[in-house]
Amino acid sequence: MEAEREQTSQDEKETPILEVRNMTKRFGATLALDNVSLELQRGEVLALLGDNGAGKSTLIKCLSGVHQPDEGRIFLEGEEVTLNSPMEARDLGMETVYQDLSLFDNMNVVGNFYAGREPVTPRWLGGWGWVRDGFMSSKAKESLESLQVNLPSAEVEIGLMSGGQRQAVASARAMSFGRKIVILDEPTSALGARESSNVLRLIKEAPEHGVSVIVISHNLEHVIQVCHRAVVLRQGVRVGEAEPTEENHERLVSMIVGGAAEEGKGEKQA
Amino acid sequence: MSAFMERITGSQSPLSSERSLRWSLALIRLGPAIILLLLIMAFNVLSPVFLTVQNVSNIVVQTSALAVLAIGQLFVILVAGIDLSVGSVLALSTVIGALVFTWNQGLGGSLSVAAFLLTGLVTGFLNGFMLTKGRLPHAFIPTLAMFYAASGLALVLSNGRAIPHVPGIVITLGSGYIGPLPVPVLLVAGLALVAVVLTKRLKWGRWIYLVGGDKEAARRVGIPVDRVILSVFLISGLMAGFAGVITAGRTASGYPTAGELAELQAIAAVIIGGGSFFGGRGSVAGVLVGALILGVIANGLNLLNVDEYWQLIVAGGIIVFAVELDVLRRYLEGRFRTLQARGD
Ligand SMILES: Nc1ncnc2c1ncn2[C@@H]1O[C@H](COP(=O)(O)OP(=O)(O)OP(=O)(O)O)[C@@H](O)[C@H]1O
Numbered sequence: 290m291e292a293e294r295e296q297t298s299q300d301e302k303e304t305p306i307l308e309v310r311n312m313t314k315r316f317g318a319t320l321a322l323d324n325v326s327l328e329l330q331r332g333e334v335l336a337l338l339g340d341n342g343a344g345k346s347t348l349i350k351c352l353s354g355v356h357q358p359d360e361g362r363i364f365l366e367g368e369e370v371t372l373n374s375p376m377e378a379r380d381l382g383m384e385t386v387y388q389d390l391s392l393f394d395n396m397n398v399v400g401n402f403y404a405g406r407e408p409v410t411p412r413w414l415g416g417w418g419w420v421r422d423g424f425m426s427s428k429a430k431e432s433l434e435s436l437q438v439n440l441p442s443a444e445v446e447i448g449l450m451s452g453g454q455r456q457a458v459a460s461a462r463a464m465s466f467g468r469k470i471v472i473l474d475e476p477t478s479a480l481g482a483r484e485s486s487n488v489l490r491l492i493k494e495a496p497e498h499g500v501s502v503i504v505i506s507h508n509l510e511h512v513i514q515v516c517h518r519a520v521v522l523r524q525g526v527r528v529g530e531a532e533p534t535e536e537n538h539e540r541l542v543s544m545i546v547g548g549a550a551e552e553g554k555g556e557k558q559a
Numbered sequence: 560m561s562a563f564m565e566r567i568t569g570s571q572s573p574l575s576s577e578r579s580l581r582w583s584l585a586l587i588r589l590g591p592a593i594i595l596l597l598l599i600m601a602f603n604v605l606s607p608v609f610l611t612v613q614n615v616s617n618i619v620v621q622t623s624a625l626a627v628l629a630i631g632q633l634f635v636i637l638v639a640g641i642d643l644s645v646g647s648v649l650a651l652s653t654v655i656g657a658l659v660f661t662w663n664q665g666l667g668g669s670l671s672v673a674a675f676l677l678t679g680l681v682t683g684f685l686n687g688f689m690l691t692k693g694r695l696p697h698a699f700i701p702t703l704a705m706f707y708a709a710s711g712l713a714l715v716l717s718n719g720r721a722i723p724h725v726p727g728i729v730i731t732l733g734s735g736y737i738g739p740l741p742v743p744v745l746l747v748a749g750l751a752l753v754a755v756v757l758t759k760r761l762k763w764g765r766w767i768y769l770v771g772g773d774k775e776a777a778r779r780v781g782i783p784v785d786r787v788i789l790s791v792f793l794i795s796g797l798m799a800g801f802a803g804v805i806t807a808g809r810t811a812s813g814y815p816t817a818g819e820l821a822e823l824q825a826i827a828a829v830i831i832g833g834g835s836f837f838g839g840r841g842s843v844a845g846v847l848v849g850a851l852i853l854g855v856i857a858n859g860l861n862l863l864n865v866d867e868y869w870q871l872i873v874a875g876g877i878i879v880f881a882v883e884l885d886v887l888r889r890y891l892e893g894r895f896r897t898l899q900a901r902g903d
């Protein structure tokens with residue numbers, strides 16, 4: 290009995306929701322990712338750290354189907370997948386919020402929520418179907434409510450919103466449609482303290498909605514606040530991981546910057 | 560928790576300036592309609608015949624070909640493109656339509672009508688294909704090439720002469736009446752209605768706005784951007800074919816120099832009507848207002864015996880004014896954003 294229970298819990302732990310094995314990506318002569326492996330556990334909020342140009346964005350673009358890796362395999366819930374386009378990743382339940390948010394300034398919140406996947410009637414007409422605006426509007430408001438994102442109005446054009454509101458909309462959109470995984474690239478980099486806290490709360494609460502998260506950030510304080518684990522990249526190489534805590538703060542920094550700081554600390558080399 | 564959002568929704572301090580910003584933005588949106596109204600009022604004062612039924616009917620009939628071209632142009636400008644070829648394509652469609660009618664007069668001339676429209680569709684397809692597959696930097700290039708090529712082909716096919724042979728149905732569409740209503744105006748209304756449904760209600764139309772809003776983001780959310788772009792050029796070409804029908808119907812002939820400068824007028828109508836050259840903004844209603852503004856200026860100045868060339872100068876002034884409104888809109892939106900971010 291005891292042993293069996295241990296076995297199942299062991300199993301669950303060992304089938305990560307997402308696993309990347311030996312991923313390599315080159316841009317011409319630039320080796321942006323060098324044999325990187327990574328695993329994301331179910332219900333985990335994982336930080337991806339690294340200095341500018343470390344390869345973080347490249348990694349998540351490979352995970353969201355924007356780039357195709359030169360080598361390496363991706364497993365979603367234990368099954369190997371190939372992601373040839375952003376659509377394929379989305380259909381598998383993985384949503385990505387890019388640094389530029391991919392929002393449409395000329396659309397309101399509802400239009401942005403459903404951009405590219407507007408429900409139509411009758412369905413078989415596809416692109417020539419009638420957009421179900423009422424349905425979209427009530428569903429989007431429902432999602433925003435359940436994520437506790439309050440906006441002045443869902444009918445306001447995104448172009449009229451502040452950076453924090455825009456980030457909140459993009460994150461909420463990903464959280465509502467990403468059934469399994471949401472990936473965020475520097476969600477707080479352009480935000481002030483007050484606006485950051487709202488987005489951080491969304492990320493922290495994501496596991497409650499059944500969503501696992503990968504978040505890229507340069508802000509270690511934010512990472513410590515919301516992430517369970519941090520993986521560090523440097524010049525395309527995975528150099529280590531650590532639990533993001535105040536005690537590990539310096540260790541993480543030295544992993545990120547490497548070189549002298551690292552030697553001084555006597556950290557292990559990649 | 561989301562106190563900052565609530566503070567914005569609440570009816571507190573920042574709202575006075577927020578409200579005035581909202582008002583200014585709404586006013587800018589109504590800008591074209593206000594210009595049109597002011598023009599009508601001014602001409603009404605200056606000329607006793609301006610607002611007579613006969614003259615108003617003249618204005619809308621004379622504007623109908625332009626309105627159709629402008630509706631087509633709107634779709635292209637919505638994706639931040641431009642179609643410089645529509646005037647030449649209009650001419651080419653009248654020539655080909657008239658030639659087809661001289662060869663084959665069967666089926667009540669419907670082959671000829673099909674030839675008008677097909678000419679538009681084919682040239683539109685070529686424009687869109689060259690742009691998306693040929694990876695040309697901007698819609699300016701393929702449509703400029705088509706502007707020359709279509710015009711040249713029209714001159715070659717017609718030997719540079721008018722072809723006074725168009726079917727009765729084309730004449731009806733261009734200059735007929737149903738009761739008191741001019742047929743070309745009904746045609747414009749029908750096409751405008753379809754365009755309104757497409758832009759406001761159908762998914763494909765929504766995607767046109769999304770592609771115009773941000774091409775890269777549209778690609779990321781899975782919109783077939785190249786096909787959307789191709790489709791707007793097909794629409795623009797088809798509209799040039801319809802405009803060709805109206806023009807040939809009014810002159811009862813196909814002629815290779817029809818539609819001269821019409822592409823620029825169509826672009827002007829879109830811009831004056833609130834379409835944004837940055838893409839993603841503009842409406843069918845606005846475009847119709849834009850076309851009417853141009854029509855009213857031409858007609859009104861004519862009635863006042865003002866030299867024809869002055870019309871061009873006035874139109875130029877209004878274009879600058881309209882684009883400045885667009886620039887002002889962007890500025891005010893920026894201010895609005897800052898206000899939202901501060902939240903207090
Ligand atoms: N599309 C591309 N074409 C060519 N080189 C690229 C491309 N994208 C990224 N690179 C290069 O790959 C390397 C990794 O870039 P990446 O954007 O992944 O870094 P990052 O860790 O996200 O950095 P930052 O923190 O600045 O966002 C850099 O040297 C970059 O110049």
Ligand SMILES: [Mg+2]
Pocket residue numbers: 345346347388474
């Ligand atoms: Mg990056």
